[in-house]
Structures are given as C-alpha cells and as structure tokens.
Amino acid sequence: MHTAVTVQAVDYPSQSAALHAIRQRVFVHGQGIDPALERDSADAGAVHVLAMAADGQWVGTGRLVIDAAGEHGRIGRMAVLPDWRGQGVGAAMLQWLEQQARQRGVSRLQLHAQLPALALYLRAGWLPCGPEFVEASLPHLPLHKRLDGAMAVGGELAAQAALACIISTTGRQLRLLAPLLDPGLLDAPLVLDSLRALAARRQPVQVQILVDDPTAIVRCGGAALALLQRRPSVFSIRQRSLDHTTSANALAVNDRGYWLQRPSAASPDGQAGLPWRPSTQRVLQAFEQDWSCAADCPELRPLRL
Structure with missing residues (x-):
C-alpha cells in the first residue's frame, strides 16, 4: 500500500x-x-x-x-x-x-x-x-x-453531490431530515457509498435521522433502509412531529459547517453551504428542535431473528 x-x-x-x-x-x-x-x-x-x-x-x-x-x-x-x-x-x-x-x-x-x-x-x-x-x-x-456563501442546488445530481459532500466531511455528528428516506437521493450510489463509508469508520459517529412516515418507508424498503437497520449503533431514527416542526421539509447538516436545505422533499432543488458556517447554527437549531419533539420509530428497528 x-x-x-x-x-x-x-x-x-x-x-x-x-x-x-x-x-x-x-x-x-x-x-x-x-x-x-x-x-x-x-x-x-x-x-x-x-x-x-x-x-x-x-x-x-x-x-x-x-x-x-x-x-x-x-x-x-x-x-x-x-x-x-x-x-x-x-x-x-x-x-x-x-x-x-x-x-x-x-x-x-x-x-x-x-x-x-x-x-x-x-x-x-x-x-x-x-x-x-x-x-x-x-x-x-x-x-x-x-x-x-451558500450555493443554489438545482437538479438530482447537484443534490446528490451536496449530500455526499456533507456525509463525507462529517466529523462525529450528522443530522438528516428525510421524510421518506429520500428515494432517489439517499439510495443514489454516490450518496449511499458515502453513508457506508461513514458507518464503517473506526472512530465513533452519530447519525440522527428524522422521518415522517415509517410505515411507508418499510413498505418501500431499499438499500438505504437496509444500511440503517444493519448499523443501529450509528444511525438513530425518530418520527417527526408535524405539529411542532420548525425545519425545512428536507435537510442535512454536519458538525463541520456543511449543510443542505430543500423546501420540498419531493424536489432536489434547494440551497447548500459547502461549507458556509454563518448559516450552520440556524439549520442545526431547527433540526434539534424537531428532534426533541420526535417519537421513536419501532417500525424501523432492525429485525431480531
């Protein structure tokens, strides 16, 4: 080597x-x-x-x-x-x-x-x-x-690039708001490979994920869900309370000043700081408020065979 x-x-x-x-x-x-x-x-x-x-x-x-x-x-x-x-x-x-x-x-x-x-x-x-x-x-x-400053994100490849960058530059903490685990984004090869590499690190890493509909996520399945269920020590998942939400409809933010916000989870378009620290605290606070009101997701726990 x-x-x-x-x-x-x-x-x-x-x-x-x-x-x-x-x-x-x-x-x-x-x-x-x-x-x-x-x-x-x-x-x-x-x-x-x-x-x-x-x-x-x-x-x-x-x-x-x-x-x-x-x-x-x-x-x-x-x-x-x-x-x-x-x-x-x-x-x-x-x-x-x-x-x-x-x-x-x-x-x-x-x-x-x-x-x-x-x-x-x-x-x-x-x-x-x-x-x-x-x-x-x-x-x-x-x-x-x-x-x-922040950059406009337009199109699927740009959203995948921004999210892969945020995952790859994570130190010890990553937060994701992905209502349905973002089909087409979290399971895109570029992003999924970055998530796998993050989960495989030797040093401790904590990934907190907020979702909206665990039942629909289980029904759709997919590679992203399988990865999260295989590594429960790395990935923590909760269901967002839509009555108390303060976040954009989809976001990602890490502990090194990198973030992505999208107004609609159904669209890849949004804005990203890669990095842009002046806006990081605002994005992080929105996520943490939603996390504090969120509920556990027993539907998404790994199966015990």
Missing part, C-alpha cells in the same frame, strides 16, 4: 519539467490528447501544485488560474499517475488548491471534470453548472464551487 503523499506549491520555471512530465504521461500518452493542448499560455501565471511520494517521486499535479480581477478561479490540469490513483492524491491536491484560492480572496471556482473522475469533485462539494460537453475529445461536465 502506498504511503501518504506530500502536496506542495512549486515554482513553475524551476519545476515545469516535472509537472509537464506527469501531464504528458497522463493526458498525451494515457488519454491520447493532442500534445499541443497539454500546455498553454496560462501555465506561466498559474498556481501549480505537485504531489510527492515518500521516496521523492512526483506522482500528481494540478493548477489554479485566477482571473485578472482576482475574484474567480479555474482549477485544471489535474493529473495523477496510474499507479497512484485511488490513493487520495487527487483529493489532497484539490483541497490544497481550494485553500490557496481562499487565501487569495477568490470567491468562486470552476473546473471541467472528466466523467471518470466526477465522483472526486462531487464529494468535495463541487456542483454541476451546465450540460455535459466534449473537450479534447473527452466527455466533461462543468462544475463550480462558491467559497464565500
């Missing part, structure tokens, strides 16, 4: 050979992209990152290009050597580049995600902002992320 990598900023003039070598191997040789597209005029003024393995080998690279006004940035040229994929290298570089953008006062970020790497960005809180398109002969999806 690979050891952890070190992510660091690099000076482009002195390290251009190293980062272009990675990009050549990944984009030109690995994906068949035209060599003329591997580099461009933005390289000279971009913020570049390289990921280094414990043995000193460079294994990944990426860049941040900031516009002239200093308000918007674009992350791109994200490349990880084949043997190092799936090791968290891309996620580490993405986090570093986002932090650099924040430190430089950038308020909004964009990127074009290759579809095979889409889950990496969605779990990091990047939301779709347009239709799929072809770039350099490969399918991409445009994504964006706001660093200075």
Whole structure:
C-alpha cells in the first residue's frame, strides 16, 4: 500500500519539467490528447501544485488560474499517475488548491471534470453548472464551487453531490431530515457509498435521522433502509412531529459547517453551504428542535431473528 503523499506549491520555471512530465504521461500518452493542448499560455501565471511520494517521486499535479480581477478561479490540469490513483492524491491536491484560492480572496471556482473522475469533485462539494460537453475529445461536465456563501442546488445530481459532500466531511455528528428516506437521493450510489463509508469508520459517529412516515418507508424498503437497520449503533431514527416542526421539509447538516436545505422533499432543488458556517447554527437549531419533539420509530428497528 502506498504511503501518504506530500502536496506542495512549486515554482513553475524551476519545476515545469516535472509537472509537464506527469501531464504528458497522463493526458498525451494515457488519454491520447493532442500534445499541443497539454500546455498553454496560462501555465506561466498559474498556481501549480505537485504531489510527492515518500521516496521523492512526483506522482500528481494540478493548477489554479485566477482571473485578472482576482475574484474567480479555474482549477485544471489535474493529473495523477496510474499507479497512484485511488490513493487520495487527487483529493489532497484539490483541497490544497481550494485553500490557496481562499487565501487569495477568490470567491468562486470552476473546473471541467472528466466523467471518470466526477465522483472526486462531487464529494468535495463541487456542483454541476451546465450540460455535459466534449473537450479534447473527452466527455466533461462543468462544475463550480462558491467559497464565500451558500450555493443554489438545482437538479438530482447537484443534490446528490451536496449530500455526499456533507456525509463525507462529517466529523462525529450528522443530522438528516428525510421524510421518506429520500428515494432517489439517499439510495443514489454516490450518496449511499458515502453513508457506508461513514458507518464503517473506526472512530465513533452519530447519525440522527428524522422521518415522517415509517410505515411507508418499510413498505418501500431499499438499500438505504437496509444500511440503517444493519448499523443501529450509528444511525438513530425518530418520527417527526408535524405539529411542532420548525425545519425545512428536507435537510442535512454536519458538525463541520456543511449543510443542505430543500423546501420540498419531493424536489432536489434547494440551497447548500459547502461549507458556509454563518448559516450552520440556524439549520442545526431547527433540526434539534424537531428532534426533541420526535417519537421513536419501532417500525424501523432492525429485525431480531
């Protein structure tokens, strides 16, 4: 198993050979992209990152290009050597580049995600902002992320991305209001995989879930319900009292300032802070008031065979 990598900023003039070598191997040789597209005029003024393995080998690279006004940035040229994929290298570089953008006062970020790497960005809180398109002969999806406030969430994929991000960034506590366990959302592969990973952590995690109709949930069944019933030490479920509710009709909030609110559980559209701490306490208080008035759900307890 690979050891952890070190992510660091690099000076482009002195390290251009190293980062272009990675990009050549990944984009030109690995994906068949035209060599003329591997580099461009933005390289000279971009913020570049390289990921280094414990043995000193460079294994990944990426860049941040900031516009002239200093308000918007674009992350791109994200490349990880084949043997190092799936090791968290891309996620580490993405986090570093986002932090650099924040430190430089950038308020909004964009990127074009290759579809095979889409889950990496969605779990990091990047939301779709347009239709799929072809770039350099490969399918991409445009994504964006706001660093200075809440983001509008529109469409099923955006809602799945926001919820997966909230689950993945949870420290020890996650709260969900999902009236019918949100069919099509909680059981979407991106979200369900994030829930499974959260439940499988070694450190203690508490997930509180409010629902409205336990009988209907049992009748529909599904993978999300099965997971919750298998891990009662992690997931606590109560039925919301609709006479005393103060929450939106669907929400998620964790202990690290990430949240999602949707006015209607029947629609994926809403608003999310990924993170946006100024609104976190308001969302959390609404959930906790509903939780204090909620009742146990014997219908959803795991079966004892």
